Amino acid sequence: MVQAIRVFETGGPEVMRWEHVDVGEPAPGEARIRHTAIGLNFIDTYFRSGLYPAPDGLPFSPGNEGAGIVQTVGEGVTHVGPGDRVAYVGPLGAYAQERIVPADKLVVIPEGVDDKTAAAMMLKGMTAQYLLRQTYKVGPETTLLFHAAAGGVGLIAGQWAAHLGATVIGTAGSEEKIELAKAHGYQHVINYRTENFAERVKEITDGKGCDVVYDSVGQDTYPGSLDCLKPLGMWVSFGQSSGPIVDFNLGLLAQKGSLFATRPTLFSYVATRDALEKTAGELFDVVRNGVVKIEINQEYRLADAVQAHQDLEGRKTTGATILIP
Structure with a gap:
């Protein structure tokens, strides 16, 4: 049976x-x-x-x-x-x-x-594929931020993005996870429990910000993720492990540099x-x-x-x- x-x-x-x-x-x-x-x-x-x-x-x-x-x-x-x-x-x-x-x-x-x-x-690997190869085409000129860098999707995405030549920044919540992310393609990893990740991203990028932010965390990283982007950058919200984002203000995208935002799912891709x-x-x-x-x-x-x-x-x-x- x-x-x-x-x-x-x-x-x-x-x-x-x-x-x-x-x-x-x-x-x-x-x-x-x-x-x-x-x-x-x-x-x-x-x-x-x-x-x-x-x-x-x-x-x-x-x-x-x-x-x-x-x-x-x-x-x-x-x-x-x-x-x-x-x-x-x-x-x-x-x-x-x-x-x-x-x-x-x-x-x-x-x-x-x-x-x-x-x-x-x-699921995790095809998610990384559509994020890096379809939602935003990552290449050598790309600077990206990937939240939950030591998670299942994050470890795959870090290796793949590094192979594509991108500057890869991640966030993680412990020293063990930071070291794990660094071993999987991330050049910079921010401890979100002890550091302001938006401020650290600006420091790492000399104030320029990222081309794209991949965010599966949700409530805890919004709207901070938007502050990590260059003007005309893209915020990719593909999960909500800390809880859903409520009262999303579309006007913030204009205020923070005519940003793009998308909420993709693997099943559409x-x-x-x-x-x-x-x-x-x-x-x-x-x-x-x-x-x-x-x-x-x-x-x-x-x-x-x-x-x-x-x-x-x-x-x-x-x-x-x-x-x-």
């Missing part, structure tokens, strides 16, 4: 339950996969807490990414088949030993990338099959070539997802974390 984490009411980590589920057989256009590893991401806590409503309501299984082996496929599925190693991002429901997935969300894991690495990097394959393919390439190293710093049993969420929200994790079914 297959087991999964289920959420029957939103709230803290304790609302997650380890229960038996009936998976069934794939319909046309679907595939049934057996997970070998599942990625843990901060967005998982948003759905669990109710900050983001689950698309199909309650109950639901959390989780947006995983890797595993195709068991069976439904009618019309030709790009993957039984026995293939695959990885995916979305839809919700990855916290399960086995599940049904729309086959058009699956990409075949290439040789040279193991299942744990694939599960740990799909991989909405078509072509876009998904291009984004995932570029990620696989930089990992296989050694440009980006995916470091899995924590592993938990899937049955221990409550503890994993407690540690994640308690800022006790660094880099990538996976759940093992």
Whole structure:
């Protein structure tokens, strides 16, 4: 019998339950996969807490990414088949030993990338790809600030941005995390607990500011992130780990230098099959070539997802974390 984490009411980590589920057989256009590893991401806590409503309501299984082996496929599925190693991002429901997935969300894991690495990097790595390569095209002339530099996306983005030749500034909350970020491409890392990050950015850039600020923190870094930008700079708000930004004042963008602001999500950037394959393919390439190293710093049993969420929200994790079914 297959087991999964289920959420029957939103709230803290304790609302997650380890229960038996009936998976069934794939319909046309679907595939049934057996997970070998599942990625843990901060967005998982948003759905669990109710900050983001689950698309199909309650109950639901959390989780947006995983890797595993195709068991069976439904009618019309030709790009993957039984026995293939695959990885995916979305839809919700990855916290399960086995599940049904729309086959058009699956990409075949290439040789040279193991299942744990694939599960740990799909959401975070493709997020880094669209941030650096699509939302704002980072290059040698770019100076950027990346909040939560020692987080899962931050460690990937730091390596990738450095490879692209950018000046890479990060923020982190401890000396351990600062050293970790510096080992992953960041030339400058600011301790946001002891320093005013906006003032330090101005010092580092000789008063010029950054071309782009990548901000997944939200409430705690707004509006300070705007003060880190050059005129006509771009603020990319792609998460809210400290809480949502309320009462966003559009007029601030004018006051602080005709700034640009965007609130992107990965799912918009991989909405078509072509876009998904291009984004995932570029990620696989930089990992296989050694440009980006995916470091899995924590592993938990899937049955221990409550503890994993407690540690994640308690800022006790660094880099990538996976759940093992």
